[in-house]
Amino acid sequence: MERVEESEIGVPPWPGGPQAWPDAPHYDPELLAHGDRRNVADRYRYWTLEAIVADLDARRHTFHVAIENWQHDLNIGSVVRTANAFLAARVHIVGRRRWNRRGAMVTDRYQHVQHHASVGELIDWANDEDLPVLGVDNLPGSVPIEGYPLPRACVLLFGQESVGLSDEARAAAVDVLHIAQFGSTRSINAGAAAAIAMHAWVEQHADLPAPAEA
The missing domain is CATH 3.40.1280.10 (SPOUT methyltransferase, trefoil knot domain)
Structure with a gap:
């Protein structure tokens, strides 16, 4: 399998600049500004770590x-x-x-x-x-x-x-x-x-x- 460099993973900065950023509290301004290169599911792109964990905690299996x-x-x-x-x-x-x-x-x-x-x-x-x-x-x-x-x-x-x-x-x-x-x-x-x-x-x-x- 071809190795994918970390820089190729994820999404770029949110398009449109700060004036276009979503204002929901689960978004991370740093990730919106610089892109999200983490290995997370697409639904969690640009989310803060704390918001992701809170969402997972609400759905965890037993x-x-x-x-x-x-x-x-x-x-x-x-x-x-x-x-x-x-x-x-x-x-x-x-x-x-x-x-x-x-x-x-x-x-x-x-x-x-x-x-x-x-x-x-x-x-x-x-x-x-x-x-x-x-x-x-x-x-x-x-x-x-x-x-x-x-x-x-x-x-x-x-x-x-x-x-x-x-x-x-x-x-x-x-x-x-x-x-x-x-x-x-x-x-x-x-x-x-x-x-x-x-x-x-x-x-x-x-x-x-x-x-x-x-």
Whole structure:
């Protein structure tokens, strides 16, 4: 795929100069004046960061995503970016507080991220919020995610790359779900698994747009 330079992304300054600028409070004068090069949906062009987050908060889905971070998992940024795309309520980082934000592509500015020092702390939080925690890992005794009735409000918990869910996470989960695979590899990338699981929730519970007419 051909790389697109950042300068080519987005929209130029609002045409017509300041006298033509819209005066609604969600517009950012700096972006109107200089253009909006951010990787945001067209509906959010020229909006302030705060206005975008407020609009997302009004529409967020009721599933949460949690990922263990004991060894500085590089997949976390990808998980945050996908959680933003699927409008997750919140991403929970379990273990080390620091995580590699590069893969998030600045979407962490729009996505709520919460830290928990341990799996037990996450479970206590989930219990207080009355949210079942579902692990996602291809373990013996796990249940296929295909056809599994995901709760409308829940936490999808992922382990880190290579080692999967910790023993504590496995024991705390209501169920552990696996994603059907058909090739030679034992497992798929943690970021990819998170994307598939989030989309499984979307297919069951999100208000999907009507198909375009041919």
